[in-house]
Amino acid sequence: MDIENLHSGQEFKELPDTYTIFIIEKDFYNQGEAVYPIERINLATGKFFEDGEHILYVARAEKSA
Incomplete structure (x- = not known):
């Protein structure tokens, strides 16, 4: 995912935060x-x-009966 958010010459620290949600x-x-x-x-x-x-x-969440 990182390569898609970084252009040539940009620093690693310039990457946006990413969230993976399960x-x-x-x-x-x-x-x-x-x-x-x-x-x-x-x-x-x-x-x-x-x-x-x-x-x-x-x-x-569990459903109440």
């Missing part, structure tokens, strides 16, 4: 949250990668 049938984290934001972390440093890419898992 609608999930069940709360597979079992924490009762409606939305789970996911960010990438550098495991060696513990710091956020801060690349402007964001992932959201949205749990579909």
Whole structure:
């Protein structure tokens, strides 16, 4: 996706933020949250990668009987 948003000569930091949204049938984290934001972390440093890419898992609401 990055190559489509960057022109020749532009810096990587000029990329717009992107969001990937997954609608999930069940709360597979079992924490009762409606939305789970996911960010990438550098495991060696513990710091956020801060690349402007964001992932959201949205749990579909259960219907009341």
